[in-house]
Amino acid sequence: MKKPLLLLGLTAALMSCGGQNDKNTDTLLTMTFGDWSRFDPAYCYDSACGEIVQNTLQTLLFYDGESPDKYVPMLAAEVPTTDNGGISADGLTYTLKLNSEARFSDGKPVTAEDVEYSIERMMVYSTDIGPAMLLTEPLLGKAEPVRVKDNNFTFQQIDQSVEAVDDQTVVFHLAKPFAPFLGVLATYPSAIYQKADAVSKGDWDGTETTWKDFNNLAEGSGKLDQGPVGSAAFTIEKYDVGKNVVLKRSEKYWQEAPNLQRVIIQSVGDESTRIQMLKSGDADMALPNAMTPVALPQLEQMDNLSVEKTSGLSLTALFMNEKINAQGTNHLGSGKLDGNGIPANFFSDVNVRKGFATTMDYGAYIQEVTLNLSQRVGTILIEGMPGYSADLPAYSEDPEASAAFFKKAWGGQVWEKGFKLPVFYNSGNTGRQRSLDILRTTLQKINPRFRLEVRELPFSQLLSQASANQMTVWAGAWGADYADPHNFAQPFLQSTGNYGAQIGYKNAQLDQQITEAVATTDLNRRAELYQQIARQGYEDVPFIPLGQPLNTYVQNKMVQGRLKNPMFAGDYYATISKVE
Known part of the structure; x- marks a missing residue:
């Protein structure tokens, strides 16, 4: 009885978003087999939640196509180098100018203060399950979480590591030369979100007075579990715990609007059901590696599907x-x-x-x-x-x-x-x-x-x-x-x-x-x-x-523009479209 129940739930989700999937080129349905924990970046360090963060928030830099170690500007105006003065000769100071056009999903501009807050908040929280150490290592000098009880870092160290010089300029002061720092800035744990929104929800206010209250909060204690306000192409419209996440196109997205109106990421635990949904067209694709190697030969025989395999890191x-x-x-x-x-x-x-x-x-x-x-x-x-x-x-x-x-x-x-x-x-x-x-x-x-x-x-x-x-x-x-x-x-x-x-x-x-x-x-x-x-x-x-x-990618042939970068947490939907 599992398959009918799963399919019934899927149909209901699709109808609630405006129609059957195979008749709606504005809606993409993709499948995974797991669940999601939360969408607060301070707690997110796995590909499931990382994919949601990656598609609802933006970083200063982004990957250049499918290259895992070359970058293009996203929220930044340009990629910093020693030649353009963005990286100091000793490798300890990184200066980035923001793109003046960047806007959050509520239409407000992205400022250097938002960048400083997002990066510092990650280190202040330093949750047990989060990725704060990606930032504490280059910025504070040690690959360990901030622990108030251990007094291993001071607030001054955190505050001085990221500096909003003016509305459009942010400076990172590294504790030591760190060869892959640009890569850190391009990853979803370095995502930028709106300070005013977080503070209005009762989150850390960005000051030394309250920072200790937010250090290493237990799971379920965060204020941004449903996702902070970001500047990416999509926002979180709906989250049914353990079932699906629905992303909706941001109407105030500041860059070229994506082709998709909605993305539904459905959790389907039974692989035979996932295969049938791909075959029938009830699903457009599966997340990278969501289909096991055993299933791939069968999927490769289906006329409506393409199966690709690429090297992964x-x-x-x-x-x-x-x-x-x-x-x-x-x-x-x-x-x-x-x-x-x-x-x-x-x-x-x-x-x-x-x-x-x-x-x-x-x-x-x-x-x-x-x-x-x-x-x-x-x-x-x-x-x-x-x-x-x-x-x-x-x-x-x-x-x-x-x-x-x-x-x-x-x-x-x-x-x-x-x-x-x-x-x-x-x-x-x-x-x-x-x-x-x-x-x-x-x-x-x-x-x-x-x-x-x-x-x-x-x-x-x-x-x-x-x-x-x-x-x-x-x-x-x-x-x-x-x-x-x-x-x-x-x-x-x-x-x-x-x-x-x-x-x-x-x-x-x-x-x-x-x-x-x-x-x-x-x-x-x-x-x-x-x-x-x-x-x-x-x-x-x-x-x-x-x-x-x-890495394996399975999708309906009508799906186009899927990026296959080994650094992505799941898929990146801003480039994807569906054609008849």
């Missing part, structure tokens, strides 16, 4: 938490090494991690799960990044080595007593589910007392539990925020990074190397440093790299 991996927070979950079972659970620090023994890494059947993952739409990589240096080399090490399936590691783990207790362990994937992601199934099967072959339970969680819950250190092992992926190896080294391997913090991993020497590498301007030296970092990450194995996937 992303890495799929299995994450192992070394300091599991058991509060509020039953993930640890007995909490002991007695065969019926695991202790909270189970993965702190490197032999456990290496045992898992040498158990995984990577060939089966590449061939059977991704249908060869992924290539094997063994470190954070993926192909397309400076420093990448095919000679970098990678773990392989090796039952003898795996058994040897497990026999050394925890003084032999792991091998003798075994363990029972739940592992997780986000609902609807059958590829991640199957990767964990492979791991479960191979572990059983190594030792029948090694028992995994593969469980699903809604994406929002998985993210929430990961940020609270409650996850055990989970399948996930990282897409580059900007095209630089630092954007993989820092989140994966630095102790304050996104995954480093979630899995309790810390290597002080590696932390220092990563800090040195991002401040280095010599390209050869940077490549050398990142190779060293990648090799140390391989030795410590805090996570298990599975592969570097291709």
Whole structure:
């Protein structure tokens, strides 16, 4: 009965927006299989909410077509360089003039004060699940969230890092040279929104007097969860939790108006239903990678569809938490090494991690799960990044080595007593589910007392539990925020990074190397440093790299203008149109 119910809900959504999808070239319907958490940029650090932010707010710079590391001005009047005086000779000061025509969706001009507020608010909030560290690292000097209780940064540091010189000029004062800073400014975590709107809703007023009240607010505490006022081509018209998001064309958009009047992003968990909707024309397209590799051959045979595959700057991996927070979950079972659970620090023994890494059947993952739409990589240096080399090490399936590691783990207790362990994937992601199934099967072959339970969680819950250190092992992926190896080294391997913090991993020497590498301007030296970092990450194995996937795009042939930039969070709808 699932398919009729989903289709009924879809039809109702379409009718409420002005007509059936196949008869309305002004409305685009695209599909995903997950849900959304919130649309406040301070809390958004995943592709689901990121896509909404990307289409309702704008950044100072934007990507040049499908290039991942070349930029064009968006809210800025031009891209800053050393030649035009936008970047100081020492790389510490970036000056940007705003486009005087830029307007918010309510018609008010975008000012340098709005830019200063948006960037500073991200750092002031510094939420556990947000992307503030993309900004604190270059502007405050450390890749860690602002924590009032720890007094790790002062308000003066935040306030002085971004300066509105006049209505049309904003200056960024970096704490250290940061090679990929332009890339940071072009990403959705650097999106600009209206200060007056936020303050009117009871949000931070931009002053030192109140900033502490808004630092690291828990989920559900934000004032802008339904999205702030932005300057992009679309606004959020409707959000049905867990079902769909409807975007409406902004009537006061200051640039060339998009062809689409509305975009409906529908959550459809069942892939067979997604296939049928694409076949029948009830859906126009699916979000990038929303259709699994197993479905692609069938979709390629459909006359009304086009299927494209492009290289992507992303890495799929299995994450192992070394300091599991058991509060509020039953993930640890007995909490002991007695065969019926695991202790909270189970993965702190490197032999456990290496045992898992040498158990995984990577060939089966590449061939059977991704249908060869992924290539094997063994470190954070993926192909397309400076420093990448095919000679970098990678773990392989090796039952003898795996058994040897497990026999050394925890003084032999792991091998003798075994363990029972739940592992997780986000609902609807059958590829991640199957990767964990492979791991479960191979572990059983190594030792029948090694028992995994593969469980699903809604994406929002998985993210929430990961940020609270409650996850055990989970399948996930990282897409580059900007095209630089630092954007993989820092989140994966630095102790304050996104995954480093979630899995309790810390290597002080590696932390220092990563800090040195991002401040280095010599390209050869940077490549050398990142190779060293990648090799140390391989030795410590805090996570298990599975592969570097291709990005896949499935759409009706009447859909035109879809940009396929590997930096995008989902799709960018301002360029898309539908033709009969």
